[in-house]
Amino acid sequence: MQTYAIGDIHGQYDLMMGAFELISADRARDGSAESxxxxxxxxxxxxxxSAQVIAHLHDAQKNGENIxxxxxxxxxxxxxxxxxxFARDPRLRAELSWLHPRLGGPKTLESYGLREPGNRPLDQVHAEALEAVPPEIRAWHAGLPLTYRRGEALFxxxxxxxxxxxxAQKEDDLLWIRSTFLTDTRDHGFLVVxxxxxLDHATHYGNRLNLDSSAGYGGPVTAAVIEGRDAWLLTPQGRQKMVLQKVPETTP
Known part of the structure; x- marks a missing residue:
């Protein structure tokens, strides 16, 4: 049983489409349209x-693609x-808001056509955002699942x-957890993808596989294929087997 996976995208539409192209090429060589x-x-x-990324994935699912x-x-x-x-995510640091440049929210609103969303009255920006984001897209994005289990992997x-x-897992942990999970060496009963x-590059630690290769900070969007608990990076030259690395002792 094989499953393809794509790491964090962060509004990098072109890099995401490149990842999908690598998956299509792998399917033609070694994979299956059923995966x-x-x-x-x-x-x-x-x-x-971000708007283009969200719209593409929404439309792909709506059109019956296996995503x-x-x-x-x-x-x-x-x-x-x-x-x-005016609401705050409970796990967000007190000095930050979604519209802080460090979080990148203004870039998302700009992708929907809003002008200088981080420097104007919040009520005005919010009203424009509700006009700009189609209701169907908003409902789909808000209703995304927290996990997906397939074979020996949990995504x-x-x-x-x-x-x-x-x-019994809490949503806050599934979306935000770091240190206690990242430094844990136990077998979780499945490979956590x-x-x-x-990170600078996707890394397989044996009990977990991290596919965030820093697309939000200028890095690539990573595509991989998982079979059992083994994983391969997808590259223009084909599959590259991921070698297991030691679990870090401190949080990256």
Missing amino acids: PVVVLGDLCDRGPK VVIKGNHDRMFSTFLDDP VHAGIAPGVPLE HGHTA
Whole structure:
């Protein structure tokens, strides 16, 4: 059983389409049209084309393509803003808001045609955002699932709380967790395929596989294929087997 996966996108539409092209090429050589593509969340923020990313994935699912899109913490922040511009994500640091340049929310709104969203009255920006984001897109984006299980792999944006049954996991952890998950060396009962914590390159730690290769900071969007608990990066030259690395002792 094989499953394709794409790491964090962060508004990098062109890089995302390149990842899909690598998957199409792999399917033609070694794969199967029956194998789904799982997108690990953070569709939006920081990059220039969040609206295009979201629209493409929405339309692909609507047209029957075999794609699963997982919710990321940046996706939740965008949806929260559209529901209530004064609401705060409970895991966001007190000195930050979604419209802070560090989070990248203004870039998302700019991709929907808003002008200087980080420098104008919040009520005005919110009203324009509601006009700009189609209701169907808004509902689809807000309703993305938190996890997807297939074979020996669990696909989730940030990770899981170690030792907690899957059905008892908290949404905040699935979207935001870092240190306690990243430094845990135990077998979770499945390979956890995740993003959220940006690295220079995708890395397989044995019990988990991190596909966030820093697209939000100028890095690539990574595509991989998972079979059992093994994984291969997809490159223009074909599959590249991922060698297991030691779990880091501190949070990246």
